[in-house]
Amino acid sequence: MKYQTLLYYCYVTIENGGQFATDHLQFCKSLDLLGRIIVADEGLNGTVSGTKEACETYMKTLHADPRFAKIDFKVDDVAEPSFIKMHVRYKSEIVHSGLLDPKMIDPTKQTGIHLEPLEFMEMKDRDDVVVLDVRSNYEHNLGKFKNAVTFDIENFRDFPEMINQLASFKDKKILTYCTGGIKCEKASALLLQEGFENVYQLHGGIIKYGKEAGGKDFEGKCYVFDNRLSVDVNSVNPVVISRCFNCGKETPKMINCANPECNEHFTQCEECGWEMDGCCSIPCKEHPRKRVYDGTGYYVKVPQPVNLAAKKHKAAVQVQGG
Template identity: 45%
Template structure:
């Protein structure tokens, strides 16, 4: 098992390339893998490695003045959770896609936090509030907060196009959430700029909510962007909300169609995976063998090259 870190911080970075190089060298030295994005607006990363390496990484990163007080979310995962290390400079650490239209949201407008205990209390007391999932559809499909509204999007930057769906809630108490909190910093600012008067964002996202409250009222599993694919959240009243997209049985298990031309992400039980030979549909089924052979040949070539 390795330790996995998830973190972000919005902070002004004057020289992203220099920070990128330092971060890359640090990760290499500690044999950490994962993905780190750096922009002039801050840092956003998820990396994994041995407990000792992760500890050193946190200490070293926090010693940069820019990254003081960064909030770490720590979990465990299998050794192969990350295939490689990528540290890149981007224009933004989270893209809401408004910058190009010269119409970017101002982080100064971000909503006040709501703490996990407070959100739990809203549920427990049956308060009148609207809970909005700022993540992508495939993330919400496998797990989301009870009664949460989510959007039919594959990438965060498409969210503003679907804002119509919630336009009637401008005067209501609106709580937004995402995995670790980063998307809500921008999304909550955007909502407030669009005239939503009473917005709060869940501090630390689902991840921290699970740690602090035990995850009550989160239904299904939390999608994560590493080899684990999804992790449990709710240790109080868990349930499964997703169904096999082939036979309809309740299951929380993602698979990618093995027809590489399709590669569709779908929820699939083990039986159907066997029955369909890893394909998502009858159309894809005959093409699976071809792609499997190609993958094997490619792997063989790689082996020969490295020998």
């Protein structure tokens, strides 16, 4: 059986987004797809995985809809599906911007100049260029472009507060990049609003760059939001830049802490993985809810315990209220 994993996004107005999410979940389940999709009034953001035939049907169906005709799917052949469940959720944004008024930016109206991978590769080393990683710290700690500027942020919603650190680069060309391109749409729009005049973005992100430019000068691995956790990008001049959180040994392996109440993303070598039982610290290793470590460091989300007392109280109040 041949499987594929699709990474994509699309900024476009979706009317009745909540109902669209419900219907889209049923459509995905009818194809036996697994994955995670975010629906918002501003568009779609998804990663889905399934058989090659199912993925082809999914792509053809979305492309047949005028709203999604221009979606650029990044396609990976995989040995097995990259997810365990299928989720489609309706949210306020497909990428949380951290802005009090998310509508102050609209990637369909203003965003950076899109660079195809080979164009990005040609520009990135120029003296008048700054390459900017707009991803979170655990992502760029695993892998990033050589000499890229990075921010110590845990989520993209912290990005707007960091822009003032780029003030000295206002006379430069800013080349933004992320995993698949979606964060750059908003990051570049924010930079333009803050007075940066020459703003560009890597179209299709790191994943497309790896496929079309061989990943040249991308150091380390690329973090992905599925059970693979990371993928190889550079087939030209690959290096490992990440180190084991516990012992400092060079390692490309990224995992999630086995303690579900921590769930920290961190790099850990094989030896420390088994010694620490997939945990980042001794307290996590000794935690009563610690999950079983199988060497992968990927876990299905564990539901939090239900507060039965609160649930009964709520039900009683509803009955009394008639």
